[in-house]
Amino acid sequence: MSDPTQPGLPQRVRVTSTRRDATTRGDVRPLTREIDEQSNLGEVFVSGLMAAQLRLAAMVLAFGAVGLGGLPLLFLLVPATRSLDIGRIPLPWLILAVVVYPVALVVARYYVRQSERIEAEFSAVIARREP
Known part of the structure; x- marks a missing residue:
């Protein structure tokens, strides 16, 4: 404790409230705004979503090409x-x-469900990053 009678030592100060003039944290930009403005961070998230959708589409297309293309070969x-x-x-x-039409319906249903799952995961990531 400092003694007010000793020279050179600071006096005690009683703090009664928080500092109102302190600098605040910078503006927190929501991720949706980053995506809308097509910033670098937004582009990373959108390109990840597009890559996942492209992988799914390529897999379904390859399955269809092998399945339908294999029949004439057979x-x-x-x-x-x-x-x-x-x-x-x-x-x-x-x-x-x-045989072909029911298999095509099952593959189409699989594609839609997986696509919705990818989009739901993307939305969940966006929601977690929002302030």
Whole structure:
């Protein structure tokens, strides 16, 4: 404790409130504003979202190309599949009419769900970064 009678020592000061003239923290910019203004940080987040969507689209496209592109290859390499009939319907027609469409619907549903999941994760990251 300082003694007010000793020279050179500061006097005690009683603090009754917080400093109102202290410098405050700079303006906190919300991440949505960064994205809207296309700043460097916003571009990083948006490019990450776009990359995830592109990976998903490429995976679904590759699955479709291999699945549908493999059918003519199967019919070419295995001649018995070209002439095989199930009932009175040729196997290639049966595969193209009955199997392809339900598989395409399942793949489309998978794509939509995964795309929504990616967007929900992006929104969650944005919401966590907001003040």
